[in-house]
Structure formats: structure tokens, C-alpha cells
Amino acid sequence: EAQVTQNPRYLITVTGKKLTVTCSQNMNHEYMSWYRQDPGLGLRQIYYSMNVEVTDKGDVPEGYKVSRKEKRNFPLILESPSPNQTSLYFCASSSRQNNYGYTFGSGTRLTVV
């Protein structure tokens, strides 16, 4: 089944403790992206990647890092999480072949205390 898989689905952590949210897609998509969703703010793009080793900042990149060492994986790294990074995070992928319609993962709900 074609899908975008995020892990974990839920995470509670403490301020300052480094964490990684993994994202993997099995569709050979070249584009991958991370969004955060907050009430009243919709989906805001954190980082995106056009292909392996090519990443760029979205609208809200502060406090986040990403890497794209393999085409299928696009992890989101929070080096020192803070409470304002409590949010619902979505990973998504797309390709030129499917005309850029993003396929989304099921989300990771992160709480930083």
C-alpha cells in the first residue's frame, strides 16, 4: 500500500531533550515536506526537500532540522524542544508524476513540557 509513515504517533517529552520524528514513504516520491498544524493557524510548512540532499526552509523552520540522505526518508529533528513546539506534525510526499498532490502521513502529536 502506497503510504507515508510517521513515527511516533504520539510523543510527550521535556524541554531540551533532543528528539527525532521519522518519516518514510514507499512511493519513490522526490518531494517531501514537514508541516505543523496549530489551532487557528492551519498547516504551516517547516522544511521541504526536492530530492536527496536538497532541502530548504519553509515558513517556520526555527528550532527544527531535517536531512534527506535517502529518497524515502525525511526525518524531522528537534535539537532542543521547547513548549512552543507542542503541535501536530505532518510529513507529506509528492512527485512530478502525480502532479505534486501531496500524500500525507497520519500525523505526530508532540507535547513538550
Next chain:
Amino acid sequence: GQQLNQSPQSMFIQEGEDVSMNCTSSSIFNTWLWYKQDPGEGPVLLIALYKAGELTSNGRLTAQFGITRKDSFLNISASIPSDVGIYFCAGASDYLGGSQGNLIFGKGTKLSVKP
């Protein structure tokens, strides 16, 4: 960053009614997408539009790509309870970082249907 203005923010409708929502932007987009998000899930693509003036249907859903390339609307006909959810518009442009991968979302329209 670039923004899409989506309206209305929320709406309550009677089952069987038609629904209309729209998105506008100050920038030109060459792709408009409409997504639906159910509670606890990621957004799912409903309709994709790639040409100015294009009108596309998917069952009871119809969406149009505005002639100016700065707006799009989504219509849902004869709404049913399972239409409940949040609908997002999204736009992509070659002018945003030179990549179609940079997809910008509206803030969503929350739809509630009275059975």
C-alpha cells in the same frame, strides 16, 4: 511568507444543502489543490487543478481554478454527515522557491453538518 486567505473559517449546514468555500491569494499560483482532513488523520487530496479556468468534479465535489490564477473555490452539493471535517485549499507556484514542492495551505474551513 506567502498566505492564502480561505473563507469561511467555519460553517454549519443542514444535510442536503450545498456548500461553497473559497481561497484567494495576492500571488499567482499555477496549481490549486483541495484537501479534506478528518479528525485524527492527515489531510487527503480531494481535487487538483492545474490550469486557469479549469473546472473539475469528484463526485459531489466541484472545484475551479480562477481565471486570474489567484483564487479557487470548492463546492459540495447535497451535503451528508460524512462531509464533516476541515477543508484546506493549497497552492503551489514556480515563483515560490522555484519548486512545486513548496505547497502553501490556507487555514481551513471547518464544516459541520446537522443531521
